[in-house]
Amino acid sequence: MKNTLLALFVLSTLALNAQTTPGSSILCGNEIFSKIVREQYPELQAAFDATFEEARIPRATDRNPLTVNVVVHVVWKNPEENLDDSIVLDQIAVLNADYNRLNADTANLRPLFQPVAGNAGIHFNLAGIVRVQTTKEFEINPFGSNLLSELKHSAQGGSDAWDNEQYLNIWVCKIQPITFGGAVLGQILGFAFPPNNLDNWPPNNGAPNPEEDGVAIDYRVFGSNNPNFVEIPGGTGNLMVRGRTPVHEVGHYFGLRHIWGDGGIFGPNDCDQTDGVDDTPYANSQSQFDCDTTRNSCNNNEVFYNADVPDLIENFMDYSSEDCMNMFTQGQVEIMRNVLQGPRSGLLMPVGTQHIAGQNIDFTLSPNPASDLFALKFNLPEKTNITLRLLNTAGQSHGTLSSEYYPAGAHQINLDASALTPGLYFVEMRTEHEVNVQKLVVKRG
Numbered sequence: 001m002k003n004t005l006l007a008l009f010v011l012s013t014l015a016l017n018a019q020t021t022p023g024s025s026i027l028c029g030n031e032i033f034s035k036i037v038r039e040q041y042p043e044l045q046a047a048f049d050a051t052f053e054e055a056r057i058p059r060a061t062d063r064n065p066l067t068v069n070v071v072v073h074v075v076w077k078n079p080e081e082n083l084d085d086s087i088v089l090d091q092i093a094v095l096n097a098d099y100n101r102l103n104a105d106t107a108n109l110r111p112l113f114q115p116v117a118g119n120a121g122i123h124f125n126l127a128g129i130v131r132v133q134t135t136k137e138f139e140i141n142p143f144g145s146n147l148l149s150e151l152k153h154s155a156q157g158g159s160d161a162w163d164n165e166q167y168l169n170i171w172v173c174k175i176q177p178i179t180f181g182g183a184v185l186g187q188i189l190g191f192a193f194p195p196n197n198l199d200n201w202p203p204n205n206g207a208p209n210p211e212e213d214g215v216a217i218d219y220r221v222f223g224s225n226n227p228n229f230v231e232i233p234g235g236t237g238n239l240m241v242r243g244r245t246p247v248h249e250v251g252h253y254f255g256l257r258h259i260w261g262d263g264g265i266f267g268p269n270d271c272d273q274t275d276g277v278d279d280t281p282y283a284n285s286q287s288q289f290d291c292d293t294t295r296n297s298c299n300n301n302e303v304f305y306n307a308d309v310p311d312l313i314e315n316f317m318d319y320s321s322e323d324c325m326n327m328f329t330q331g332q333v334e335i336m337r338n339v340l341q342g343p344r345s346g347l348l349m350p351v352g353t354q355h356i357a358g359q360n361i362d363f364t365l366s367p368n369p370a371s372d373l374f375a376l377k378f379n380l381p382e383k384t385n386i387t388l389r390l391l392n393t394a395g396q397s398h399g400t401l402s403s404e405y406y407p408a409g410a411h412q413i414n415l416d417a418s419a420l421t422p423g424l425y426f427v428e429m430r431t432e433h434e435v436n437v438q439k440l441v442v443k444r445g
């Protein structure tokens with residue numbers, strides 16, 4: 001299996017280079033990941049495929065804003081990799097703009113595609129920044145199936161994830177170039193695991209660990225105000241960086257595929273490969289980090305448009321210049337929102353809630369999941385006025401559970417979930433200064 005992988009990688013990299021620039025290539029790690037999974041972990045690939053097909057099914061189109069908690073792990077060896085807080089905050093702002101179609105460059109989208117542009121309505125709440133100094137160097141090794149595993153474990157020189165089901169973990173580090181026999185074959189800018197519907201990933205020996213779920217980004221392409229740079233292979237200058245690589249990778253994390261259907265580097269460059277989204281026109285391969293609006297790699301009649309239309313180089317899931325990317329389509333938005341309300345629903349927070357990690361009065365809910373009676377327990381250092389509310393995923397209140405002064409000490413409030421429709425809820429505890437939120441899952445049977 002590994003020999004096949006190696007041969008394919010080298011051959012297709014050479015093919016890509018031959019078509020485009022001399023030297024090495026720049027790419028997103030999902031192509032390598034997809035290749036490894038398809039060959040080595042068919043059970044996991046089947047889980048990804050099933051989740052994707054499920055997410056494509058049209059659903060009631062509520063437009064509630066969805067809020068996701070994010071933790072950024074800055075894992076650095078050299079000082080320039082220890083990105084300043086201002087760069088992290090800028091990247092969160094770029095995510096919030098691009099996922100709410102508030103980016104200033106939406107007007108650059110060609111008129112043909114304006115009607116299909118979508119607003120994902122997804123908000124990113126920075127819950128924490130973790131900084132880890134390391135001596136390790138991190139690489140994606142397509143020949144040995146190393147998918148940045150060490151980056152995600154403190155004991156191995158990386159940083160342990162915060163609960164992967166409740167937080168979008170973004171690790172930022174220097175991703176080492178892919179080399180073979182001393183020659184640089186390529187540079188991966190980022191990598192994300194797609195969602196699956198399993199409670200846990202299949203326990204295949206060597207399969208990715210669920211604790212590694214999240215997004216990894218090279219430190220040079222994080223934030224639009226990043227002072228570092230990536231040279232374009234072939235000496236044609238530096239890569240344009242506008243914070244769109246994380247936008248692209250988070251798109252993968254929410255279930256999206258590349259617009260050219262991943263025929264690209266590992267598969268045949270043909271126009272039959274699809275990304276499973278109707279309103280992204282067919283493309284036979286990726287853009288080359290440029291802004292070529294004449295690009296029309298598949299001269300076919302697009303059923304959705306009832307015409308032959310050019311490649312959608314403005315899409316975040318292409319490899320065009322970050323200056324030219326400015327949109328997701330409505331079809332892509334549908335998939336991401338379905339994933340966020342399906343297999344990744346644990347990430348959601350009630351709208352408007354700021355979870356400030358480490359600054360809250362902790363409380364516990366047990367049992368959780370609950371079917372009927374459950375207990376809410378907390379411990380107060382002093383007399384405190386506490387308001388408890390039950391919210392749904394849209395942030396709508398199902399009522400105030402309690403609002404009164406509690407004396408210092410341990411407390412238990414017994415509550416009943418038997419009247420609630422099964423699903424995901426939030427219990428919100430407010431004091432004069434703080435808000436804490438815990439998820440409550442209601443299950444029957």
Ligand SMILES: [Zn+2]
Nearest residue numbers: 028030248258
């Ligand atoms: Zn990608």
